[in-house]
Amino acid sequence: MQNPFMAKAIELSIENVRSGNGGPFAAVIVKEGQVIAQGTNRVVSRNDPTAHAEIVAIREACRVLGHFQLTGCEIYTTCEPCPMCMAAIYWARPAKVYFASTGEDAARYGFDDAYIREQLQLPPAQKKIPMAQIMRDQALKAFPLWEQKTDKIEY
Amino acid sequence: MQNPFMAKAIELSIENVRSGNGGPFAAVIVKEGQVIAQGTNRVVSRNDPTAHAEIVAIREACRVLGHFQLTGCEIYTTCEPCPMCMAAIYWARPAKVYFASTGEDAARYGFDDAYIREQLQLPPAQKKIPMAQIMRDQALKAFPLWEQKTDKIEY
Numbered sequence: 001m002q003n004p005f006m007a008k009a010i011e012l013s014i015e016n017v018r019s020g021n022g023g024p025f026a027a028v029i030v031k032e033g034q035v036i037a038q039g040t041n042r043v044v045s046r047n048d049p050t051a052h053a054e055i056v057a058i059r060e061a062c063r064v065l066g067h068f069q070l071t072g073c074e075i076y077t078t079c080e081p082c083p084m085c086m087a088a089i090y091w092a093r094p095a096k097v098y099f100a101s102t103g104e105d106a107a108r109y110g111f112d113d114a115y116i117r118e119q120l121q122l123p124p125a126q127k128k129i130p131m132a133q134i135m136r137d138q139a140l141k142a143f144p145l146w147e148q149k150t151d152k153i154e155y
Numbered sequence: 156m157q158n159p160f161m162a163k164a165i166e167l168s169i170e171n172v173r174s175g176n177g178g179p180f181a182a183v184i185v186k187e188g189q190v191i192a193q194g195t196n197r198v199v200s201r202n203d204p205t206a207h208a209e210i211v212a213i214r215e216a217c218r219v220l221g222h223f224q225l226t227g228c229e230i231y232t233t234c235e236p237c238p239m240c241m242a243a244i245y246w247a248r249p250a251k252v253y254f255a256s257t258g259e260d261a262a263r264y265g266f267d268d269a270y271i272r273e274q275l276q277l278p279p280a281q282k283k284i285p286m287a288q289i290m291r292d293q294a295l296k297a298f299p300l301w302e303q304k305t306d307k308i309e310y
Contacts, residue, residue: 043310047223048217049213050205093204095284099288106298139164139168146172146179152175
């Protein structure tokens with residue numbers, strides 16, 4: 001199956017390597033048959049570890065739509081999203097995601113998402129990056145303020 | 156234990172609710188005893204579903220450092236990071252993370268990270284947001300290009 005949106009994303013992923021902007025990944029976001037945003041991996045060129053193709057494209061699509069949700073949108077990404085991007089997709093709530101290569105394909109070229117996915121399942125004390133809990137009681141105070149706020153926008 | 160960096164983050168989280176900028180979350184990033192960046196949840200005020208406190212602070216800290224890694228930095232976040240932010244932390248590679256309230260505390264106020272964490276473990280076909288694989292063979296072409304690129308910066 002040849003899909004023009006995925007074909008565009010693949011073209012962008014190849015250009016992204018050639019131009020030296022970042023890793024071999026790109027994403028295109030479509031609403032009602034129209035491309036509304038695209039993104040490529042810009043981690044090294046923007047000094048931003050969160051600038052994966054999907055995150056760049058989600059942020060751009062939300063800017064275009066003027067909303068923090070991608071209701072009714074489709075994301076075409078050249079590779080199965082890493083755990084950061086997959087969770088970002090859940091927060092953005094598009095209608096559907098199309099991906100081409102798999103996380104395993106990416107892992108063969110050094111992009112090891114499986115390690116992060118495993119780490120996410122561990123309790124804080126067992127994680128490889130040390131995590132310590134302090135000052136819970138003080139921090140809890142922000143939550144009732146949020147609950148009581150009558151004009152808040154839930155997300 | 157009273158920690159001045161976490162106390163600052165908690166103060167920011169409370170201000171963030173009062174000002175209507177977003178959810179009750181904030182983060183502060185410290186290097187060599189100095190605050191180099193801070194972030195609060197800006198999802199609704201910036202129309203950006205990825206603008207969680209930790210992501211905002213990580214992007215700012217990397218901008219300040221001029222690098223895509225947070226080597227030697229500590230992140231102080233008012234709440235245990237959601238899966239998106241936790242994975243972003245793994246990509247940013249700080250030395251240590253301090254958190255105050257837990258994901259369970261946040262869930263009691265409607266921030267349900269556990270649902271996303273569960274979804275991340277499911278194969279694409281079983282995920283709640285539909286995920287379909289197409290055009291893998293064409294997408295794979297970007298990887299050898301990346302591998303052969305002699306001047307690439309790995310991340």
